[in-house]
Amino acid sequence: MSLKDLDSVLPTNLSTGNSDPYKEIVIPCLKEATIFHMGTGFFDSGWVDLAKEGLVEFIKHGGKMVLLTSVRVGEEEFESFQKGEKAKTDKILEDILVKNALDSVTKAGKEWTLNYLAWMVSQDILDVHLLVHKTSAINIYHPKVSFWYDSEGNTICTNGSLNATGNAINNLEVLSVFCSWRLGEDRHIKSFESIWKDDWEGKPENYFLLELPEIVKIDYKRMASDKNPYESLISLVNGYAKSGSSIQARDYQIEAIHALKANGYRGILSMATGTGKTFTSLLAVKQIIEEKGNSVVLVCVPQTTLIDQWEEAIDKVFDSPIIHKCAFNRNDWFSKLACDLKFFDGSESVFAITTYGSLTDLKFQNAVQRAKGNFVYIFDECHKLGTPKIMRTFKPRNDSYRIGLSATPERWFDEKGTSYISATIGPSVFEYSMEQAIQNQKLCPYNYHIILSQLTNEEMAQFISMSDKIAKLSKTDGLDGKSLSEDLKRALEKRA
Incomplete structure (x- = not known):
């Protein structure tokens, strides 16, 4: 299990205009990684659906995911954060996070994604920190950076404009990829890591650092099944x-x-x-x-x-x-x-x-x-x-x-x-x-080649005879564009 095995297939840069970042980067990296850190301005359970194939393998070999993201609050709710009222803050976060999670599922129509996300939280596979601006309800934490680590000490880092939501892949976004074993790229990774670590620990002076409240974890446990919902489906089917x-x-x-x-x-x-x-x-x-x-x-x-x-x-x-x-x-x-x-x-x-x-x-x-x-x-x-x-x-x-x-x-x-x-x-x-x-490379591309063929005299006579029959049947059918009689259908099929 080594991220280095992906060296020949990973792009240096990727645009969602002509490539799928999940198939080319996220899923392959999750399959090889044991630790995954992500910082993103926006996150919803739609990400789980897009990354599911890699998540199954990631969790199967004991992977741990750490997520740093933002949370939007209204002006009135924002005052509670400024006053440091933990009870109110926890309740606000519960209302916002659970509602946002349910809303994202409703839009996507895939209830299992929330079940899966809730299960990851309940099993301590996913740890979450939230950042909220201290003086403005509008400003948010907004980087988009990810780190995958394997058991051999290799690291892959991506940085760009793609948020971790179900809909973000439909935008025109760009990602850059850095690999620790490539000459000159490790210094970029260490720089991004240093910034991400400071953010995770709440060092930016203008932001409150919030851990996922226990009340939200309890809510997620209620939503979650008692076993890995997607892996159980995979193992069942396979x-x-x-x-x-x-x-x-x-x-x-x-x-x-x-x-x-x-x-x-x-x-x-x-x-x-x-x-x-x-x-x-x-x-x-x-x-x-x-x-x-x-x-x-x-x-x-x-x-x-x-x-x-x-x-x-x-x-x-x-x-x-x-x-x-x-x-x-x-x-x-x-x-x-x-x-x-x-x-x-x-x-x-x-x-x-x-x-x-x-x-x-x-x-x-x-x-x-x-x-x-x-x-x-x-x-x-x-x-x-x-x-x-x-x-x-x-x-x-x-x-x-x-x-x-x-x-x-x-x-x-x-x-x-x-x-x-x-x-x-x-x-x-x-x-x-x-x-x-x-x-998706499940079927191979193909071309149509039209080959013209002449009918023999006997075949032409049969074609004319069937055409006459079709003309007569069409008059009785009316050809209203809604239905054809079985006799007319058989005649059309026979002539074809």
């Missing part, structure tokens, strides 16, 4: 793959699972092709099983060719799973599936993989409704769920968890079908676009 498997959840997949959990395990994961929707959904199922107990899991796919792929994925995530492949000759699989569902006792989870056509089959639906215990739907390519026939006949179990997967969950020219999908599965709870995946 522990899902069966013994010996190399499957590890990526950071965005963990966020997707957390988003599903926050919405009661009902929602759509709108993730680009190739980003691992299948495994993300199965890891979410693993978490449901961990929390709720063994379950019946029904995977719905748009075509039979995907059934074997899903069987292979399930087998990679779960140990010796019971899997029913529900396709082709009904006599080969229905009786066994119906029996397993009817007598499901929760001793083992049961997986069934079928096509969307089964959702309109009355006997199949009755078998599903009879299953006792936890029930999970996974709708692969969930935009296929919004067909008129499925909307008329499919009745999902009321007590079920529902996970939708699609790179494009909206149905073209079909507002009714799109509304049905979100009403049945839940809202889109997580999005990860192709652009994000390429920027």
Whole structure:
């Protein structure tokens, strides 16, 4: 564990206009450091979300964080600080710090970040000092400097304009990086360290130094869970793959699972092709099983060719799973599936993989409704769920968890079908676009190359025939831009 190992990848200077300071500096440094000191004008729990991947490793190997920041107070509150009334000061700080923490969570919509921050304080992993100006409620402590220390005596320091808040990364900010082992840079680090240490000890004459009041620590303990909330999620997710498997959840997949959990395990994961929707959904199922107990899991796919792929994925995530492949000759699989569902006792989870056509089959639906215990739907390519026939006949179990997967969950020219999908599965709870995946180096960049091809005489005749059919169907459909008949859709797909 050495910060020196980062020498070849750390930038000398960084601008948020074209780089991510968390991915390039903060997270890698936290993963290697044992001590982290930070001085920042503004801090909120949004920083925890941005730095979470590094924080997990930092805390795992016993890291300690020290934070020096400012706190804004009103004119009336400011008088209590000037008078040195500790009881009033502590109460003011409690009101301000707890309110600010809750406000930052409300804006970001990520409650777990406050839970995590509170847990760090309650476990003495995070120590906080506050500076308040003695003569002005407007002036604040405003440096932005950080120091990472490892067990080998190496130090990395950053100095610049970036505050430690969830929103600051959206500003155009600049950071400079200094490494103790680089020629001439250690003197800059020592200079910054000397200033930061004086500030931490309250030596600036114009500022009050305030430690985090005990009353605030008590409040934070109430907010905190009894264990590392994000690490437990990491270990839970990465522990899902069966013994010996190399499957590890990526950071965005963990966020997707957390988003599903926050919405009661009902929602759509709108993730680009190739980003691992299948495994993300199965890891979410693993978490449901961990929390709720063994379950019946029904995977719905748009075509039979995907059934074997899903069987292979399930087998990679779960140990010796019971899997029913529900396709082709009904006599080969229905009786066994119906029996397993009817007598499901929760001793083992049961997986069934079928096509969307089964959702309109009355006997199949009755078998599903009879299953006792936890029930999970996974709708692969969930935009296929919004067909008129499925909307008329499919009745999902009321007590079920529902996970939708699609790179494009909206149905073209079909507002009714799109509304049905979100009403049945839940809202889109997580999005990860192709652009994000390429920027984050999870998918490789690619180029489109258009290759023109001439139709044969026979193909041209078929194309003209289908075009005539589409024209006739379009007249009866009206092409109102809201919905297309199934016949017209099939004709358009066939011509394409």
